[in-house]
Each structure stands twice: as structure tokens, then as C-alpha cells.
Amino acid sequence: METSCDETAAALYDTEAGLLGHALHSQVDMHQAYGGVVPELASRDHIRRLLPLTDLALKQAGVSLKQIDAIAYTRGPGLAGALLVGAGVASALGMALGIPLIGVHHLEGHLLSPLLSKQPPDFPFLALLVSGGHTMLLDVQAFGRYTLLGETVDDAAGEAFDKSAKLLGLGYPGGPELARLAAFGQPASFDLPRPKMHSPDLDFSFAGLKTAVLTQVSKLGSSLCEQARADLAAAAQEAITDVLAHKTARAQQVTGRRTVVVAGGVGANRRLREKLGAVFSARGVALFFPELEWCTDNGAMIALAGAMRLAANPQAARPAGAFDVLPRWDLTQAGSV
Structure with missing residues (x-):
């Protein structure tokens, strides 16, 4: 059961047969009017949706509640109220059925999501995890053995996408909207910074990029026409993906890993996939992305x-x-x- 933020989801997994059923409801339409997630509304909607989605996943699998061996739920990180909904439902079902619970780390779920693919990566691997408010590079030696190589010191990549989109007057969620607009722009039209791209560490920083976008929007004022918006969106996307690709390439050199995994919502970005694909194809390094439906929370x-x-x-x-x-x-x- 997943209820960490603005998606409610339930799924049934069998260790031998694999994924048997899954159901998801996105709250995007509800939160669009507010330009971002409203925690109280998110929690209330999880309450309404989680049990019906659980029933749907079980029906897809042709399995009854009495056949389940354990219940996994997102224990954190996330919005406290939203997490409590999943924990509460999981706890009640666990008591009623007399079966154990597994509290799952939300980011570990993202990290392992490429294993849902028909051709999953093998351990060990290097991982770029770019999900919501998190951007990090991890050396994954085996399941449960993760070494943090670098992370964001301020805004994450997803936040840079969302905040830049908001400055450009785009809707929520901002990342996909900015990427769509960027397809019509010329990134060279604006010279935006690439914070920490050439720093000796493997950490990230995107707050300065957001400020640079704000500066350009303010400078243009009423001259910010549709083409200028597209150009600025393209420039922002190019800057964010340049940093992510460069740091990931350096981390691969440092670790010597021959397999790289990209997980999390920003991993769905086409431009990021293109850049990483070009870098690691030239190095003969295997690159894995989860299918698009597993990039977002599920x-x-x-x-x-x-x-x-x-x-x-x-x-x-x-x-x-x-x-x-x-x-x-x-x-x-x-x-x-």
C-alpha cells in the first residue's frame, strides 16, 4: 500500500509469479487548483480510495484477503498524515487477518522499481534516485546494502522542475508541463547556471538555478512571450539534466560499476534519458530505467x-x-x- 503523498495505490506481488495486480489513483486533478499538494486534502482522499483500490488489485489477481501472507505499506518518508492512512489500514488488516506487516522505505521502493521489468538489472549497480524532494546517487551493493555517494544540499531536481514551471505560469505537476513546453524551445537562448556540476564531490544543488529562472522571468516582464517561455523552459531542463548526467557519469567512474539504474519520477524525463543513454552507451555501461508507469509513486x-x-x-x-x-x-x- 502506497500513500506517501498524492497517489493512492495498492498492489499484490508474489515472490515466484511476480506482480499479480495493481491499482492506482492520482490526486493531480484535485491539487491542480492549488498549484501543489495540500496535505489535508491528500490524507482525506487516501482514506476514500485505499480500500476500493485494494479490492481492485485483489480482483485483478484473483486472490482473496485470506490468501495474503503479509502486508507491506509505505512507512516513510512522506507527508505524516498521508502515511498514517496507509499505516492505519495496513495495521487493521494485519490484525484482522493475523499476518505480519512490513514497513517499506518509499525511496527503497523507487530504487528497486527497475526490478519489476521483464529484463531487470542485477546487483550490484550505481543508482541515480530522482524522486520528488530527493536527488541522490547510491552505490547499491546488494538488496539492503546502500552507500550514499551524494545528495542535494538544497532543492532537489524535481523541485527545480516544479518551481521553474510555476515561475513560468505552468500548471501542476510542473515537471511534465515544463518538459512539454521545452520541446518547443531553444535552450541556448538563455545561459542558466549548472550549480555544483564541476565540484569535486557528488552532491547536487538546484536552488541557484531556480533563482536564475526567477531573475530571467522578472527581467523579461511583459516581454515574456510564449516563445520566450518555451526557450526558458528548454534552458532550465537542459541545465537540470546536464547536472544530473554529469554527476552520474562521474559517480560511475568513481565506483567502476558496469550497471547504472535511474529511478524516480524525474527518471521519466526524455531529455535525461537521452543524455544518460549517450554517455553510458559510449562507455559500454548497461543503463536501466523502470517502465514509465513505475517511475511515479505506485x-x-x-x-x-x-x-x-x-x-x-x-x-x-x-x-x-x-x-x-x-x-x-x-x-x-x-x-x-
């Missing part, structure tokens, strides 16, 4: 991560009725909390 990645956690360590199962969430949670400690 229940399948949570079910998969829960199944893998339970298989790797049966002691990780929490007792039926366990009820807590971790709105802030270090991914490298996901298996020890």
Missing part, C-alpha cells in the same frame, strides 16, 4: 520491496497491529529501523 514497488525484505530477513516483519510512520527516514538505515 503500489507495485512497495509490494516488491516488502516481499524482498521479508524474504531476506523474516525478522523484519512487524507484528500485526504495529502502527507508526517515519516522515523522515534515512534510506541507508531502511533495514535497521
Whole structure:
């Protein structure tokens, strides 16, 4: 069960047969009027949607509740109220059915989502995780063994997309809207910064880029015509993806990994895929992206991560009725909390 932010999702995963059923509802239409996620509305909508979606996923799989061995739910990170909905439903079902719970780290779900593909990557691999307010590079030695190589020191890549889109008067969610507009623009029309791209570390910083976009919008004022908006959108996208591609390429050199995985919502960006594809194809490095439906929040990645956690360590199962969430949670400690 996934309820960390603005998608409600449920899925059923079998360790031998794979994904059996999944259902998802996006709250995008509801939040568009506010230009971003309203936590209280998100939580209330999760309450309405989660049980019907669970029923739908079970019907797709042809499985009854009594056949389930365990329930995985997103324990964190995310919006506290939204997380509590999933934790509450999972806890109630666990008690009613007498089965254990697995509290899953939301980002671990994204990290493992490429394993849902028909041709999944093998461990170990280097991962670029770009999801919502998170941008990080991880050396993944095996399931549950993650070393953080670099992360954002301020705004994440997804936030840079969303905030730039808002400055350009685009709708919510901003990332996909900015990418669509960028297709009609000339990125060379604006010279935007690439913060920390050439720093010796593997950290990211995108707050300065957002400020640069704001400066250009203010400078143009009433002269910000549709073509100028498209050009600025293209320039912003080019700057963000340049930094992500450059840092990921450096991390691959540092680690020597011959497999690179890109996961999270920004991983759906076509320009980022093009740049990373060009870099790693030339190096003979295998590059994996999850299918587009697994890039955004979904229940399948949570079910998969829960199944893998339970298989790797049966002691990780929490007792039926366990009820807590971790709105802030270090991914490298996901298996020890």
C-alpha cells in the first residue's frame, strides 16, 4: 500500500509469479487548483480510495484477503498524515487477518522499481534516485546494502522542475508541463547556471538555478512571450539534466560499476534519458530505467520491496497491529529501523 503523498495505490506481488495486480489513483486533478499538494486534502482522499483500490488489485489477481501472507505499506518518508492512512489500514488488516506487516522505505521502493521489468538489472549497480524532494546517487551493493555517494544540499531536481514551471505560469505537476513546453524551445537562448556540476564531490544543488529562472522571468516582464517561455523552459531542463548526467557519469567512474539504474519520477524525463543513454552507451555501461508507469509513486514497488525484505530477513516483519510512520527516514538505515 502506497500513500506517501498524492497517489493512492495498492498492489499484490508474489515472490515466484511476480506482480499479480495493481491499482492506482492520482490526486493531480484535485491539487491542480492549488498549484501543489495540500496535505489535508491528500490524507482525506487516501482514506476514500485505499480500500476500493485494494479490492481492485485483489480482483485483478484473483486472490482473496485470506490468501495474503503479509502486508507491506509505505512507512516513510512522506507527508505524516498521508502515511498514517496507509499505516492505519495496513495495521487493521494485519490484525484482522493475523499476518505480519512490513514497513517499506518509499525511496527503497523507487530504487528497486527497475526490478519489476521483464529484463531487470542485477546487483550490484550505481543508482541515480530522482524522486520528488530527493536527488541522490547510491552505490547499491546488494538488496539492503546502500552507500550514499551524494545528495542535494538544497532543492532537489524535481523541485527545480516544479518551481521553474510555476515561475513560468505552468500548471501542476510542473515537471511534465515544463518538459512539454521545452520541446518547443531553444535552450541556448538563455545561459542558466549548472550549480555544483564541476565540484569535486557528488552532491547536487538546484536552488541557484531556480533563482536564475526567477531573475530571467522578472527581467523579461511583459516581454515574456510564449516563445520566450518555451526557450526558458528548454534552458532550465537542459541545465537540470546536464547536472544530473554529469554527476552520474562521474559517480560511475568513481565506483567502476558496469550497471547504472535511474529511478524516480524525474527518471521519466526524455531529455535525461537521452543524455544518460549517450554517455553510458559510449562507455559500454548497461543503463536501466523502470517502465514509465513505475517511475511515479505506485503500489507495485512497495509490494516488491516488502516481499524482498521479508524474504531476506523474516525478522523484519512487524507484528500485526504495529502502527507508526517515519516522515523522515534515512534510506541507508531502511533495514535497521
